[in-house]
Amino acid sequence: MSDLFDKYRDIAGRHRQMMAMTGGDNAVGLVMERMLSPTRAVIGGRETILAGTNNYMGITFDPDCIEAGKQALDAYGTGTTGSRIANGSYGIHRELEQELARFLKRKHCIAFTTGYQANLGMIAGLAGPNDTVFLDADSHSSIYDGCTLSGARLVRFRHNDAEDLDRRLTRLANSGEEKGGRLVVLEGIYSMLGDRAPLADFVEVKRRHGFALMVDEAHSFGVLGENGRGLQEETGLESEVDFVVGTFSKSIGAIGGFGAGDHPMFDVIRYASRPYMFTASSSPSSVATATEAVRKLAAEPERRERLRRNAARLHESFRDLGLELGCPVPSPVIAVRGPDEPSTIAMWHSLLRAGVYVNIALPPGTPGKACLLRCSVSAAHTEEDIDRIVAVFRDVVAQPRLAVAGE
Amino acid sequence: MVESKEQIFEELSRLIAPFNIKGVPITPATDIAADLNIDSVAVMDFVMEIEDRFDIDIPLNLLAEIRTMDELTQVVRERIERGGSA
Numbered sequence: 016m017s018d019l020f021d022k023y024r025d026i027a028g029r030h031r032q033m034m035a036m037t038g039g040d041n042a043v044g045l046v047m048e049r050m051l052s053p054t055r056a057v058i059g060g061r062e063t064i065l066a067g068t069n070n071y072m073g074i075t076f077d078p079d080c081i082e083a084g085k086q087a088l089d090a091y092g093t094g095t096t097g098s099r100i101a102n103g104s105y106g107i108h109r110e111l112e113q114e115l116a117r118f119l120k121r122k123h124c125i126a127f128t129t130g131y132q133a134n135l136g137m138i139a140g141l142a143g144p145n146d147t148v149f150l151d152a153d154s155h156s157s158i159y160d161g162c163t164l165s166g167a168r169l170v171r172f173r174h175n176d177a178e179d180l181d182r183r184l185t186r187l188a189n190s191g192e193e194k195g196g197r198l199v200v201l202e203g204i205y206s207m208l209g210d211r212a213p214l215a216d217f218v219e220v221k222r223r224h225g226f227a228l229m230v231d232e233a234h235s236f237g238v239l240g241e242n243g244r245g246l247q248e249e250t251g252l253e254s255e256v257d258f259v260v261g262t263f264s265k266s267i268g269a270i271g272g273f274g275a276g277d278h279p280m281f282d283v284i285r286y287a288s289r290p291y292m293f294t295a296s297s298s299p300s301s302v303a304t305a306t307e308a309v310r311k312l313a314a315e316p317e318r319r320e321r322l323r324r325n326a327a328r329l330h331e332s333f334r335d336l337g338l339e340l341g342c343p344v345p346s347p348v349i350a351v352r353g354p355d356e357p358s359t360i361a362m363w364h365s366l367l368r369a370g371v372y373v374n375i376a377l378p379p380g381t382p383g384k385a386c387l388l389r390c391s392v393s394a395a396h397t398e399e400d401i402d403r404i405v406a407v408f409r410d411v412v413a414q415p416r417l418a419v420a421g422e
Numbered sequence: 423m424v425e426s427k428e429q430i431f432e433e434l435s436r437l438i439a440p441f442n443i444k445g446v447p448i449t450p451a452t453d454i455a456a457d458l459n460i461d462s463v464a465v466m467d468f469v470m471e472i473e474d475r476f477d478i479d480i481p482l483n484l485l486a487e488i489r490t491m492d493e494l495t496q497v498v499r500e501r502i503e504r505g506g507s508a
Contacts, residue, residue, distance in 0.1 A: 173470065192504075
């Protein structure tokens with residue numbers, strides 16, 4: 016009989032190696048000792064610019080959101096102490112769901128405890144063992160896990176390749192094995208490289224084959240489209256998208272997630288989906304801050320505009336430095352490709368020492384085995400912040416390449 | 423034309439080469455994940471290559487039951503016969 020932890024020897028060794036390279040700075044377990052603002056924290060005793068937090072709207076320290084959270088703490092207490100199915104919903108749950116439905120122009124909305132559970136809950140709620148889920152190869156792990164939980168037949172298609180989906184749908188139709196319904200899952204902005212789904216191409220395939228289309232707008236909700244309704248709004252294809260999923264931990268600056276749609280039976284997901292039924296609802300303060308933040312997203316389009324400007328500035332400056340980027344089009348996710356795993360870890364560490372925190376993303380969690388320094392931009396970054404991030408990247412990441420070019 | 427078991431195995435050995443970084447010799451008994459040290463994403467990418475080469479569909483749910491190259495060969499053969507499209 017082997018030790019249960021034997022299977023983790025490789026992963027533990029890899030982590031030890033990373034810790035040794037960074038003198039104990041833990042790239043995957045970094046601690047922010049104190050938060051100074053949405054875009055500043057004290058890390059290792061140093062004031063650091065946060066360029067890896069997904070705080071797209073910089074809303075985490077918004078006074079109105081904080082006030083709403085405090086009032087909810089006073090009125091409803093610290094926790095909900097159980098599942099909404101078993102132990103009941105609070106008025107603020109309904110308020111949040113109505114606010115989100117209004118924002119998204121959808122008939123129905125269900126709030127989940129986390130964004131991860133939103134994908135689990137929606138996919139496992141929509142698809143069952145007789146159905147088939149088609150998922151993009153670069154999908155977030157919550158989508159993969161939701162698919163597994165659903166028990167549906169799973170077919171993976173090549174990333175952002177509508178023709179490939181078309182081929183696989185045709186193959187399934189010809190196999191004679193198809194029994195139930197079809198669900199196709201896409202993401203508005205993919206979290207690692209910051210690229211968008213070519214939604215119009217997929218809608219063409221939908222018209223040919225017919226399926227329910229779900230778009231996870233985790234990174235695009237509040238960000239894309241004139242009103243922040245995500246890729247579906249930006250592309251003018253909202254009527255073709257049957258279900259929308261999103262998270263509160265990015266643009267909303269809280270914790271939780273949602274699923275929304277217009278199907279007349281939508282609400283049955285509450286009584287059929289395990290990730291909704293068998294978990295405690297998020298805390299009253301989180302529910303209340305999320306509701307206030309949704310109102311802010313609607314009322315303050317200038318946040319979106321600032322975010323767009325900041326993302327464009329960082330993207331263009333990085334391109335000018337000759338950095339290899341994950342995506343040719345600016346989005347709030349801007350990933351810089353590192354040459355290999357050890358160099359990328361060393362670069363991440365030097366960036367941190369110079370006062371800029373970004374995410375490090377390594378295989379197998381990345382598309383095409385890429386080693387990435389993943390930045391996320393915030394509306395709360397100033398132009399000076401963006402320029403400082405660029406300057407540090409020039410010194411740390413672009414430097415060796417410039418040296419080579421100058422030889 | 424439906425390929426023989428040997429032809430399918432040979433073709434699968436060719437398709438797995440880019441994922442076999444350490445150059446481990448491939449036999450029917452090779453355990454795809456353990457012997458080749460292939461991570462779960464690479465296994466799924468390998469399956470996608472197989473699907474396209476043989477024009478078959480191998481649902482991800484089946485993967486948990488497939489360990490060795492021989493088992494994979496069997497599954498591919500069955501699915502070619504069932505689909506009749508290869």
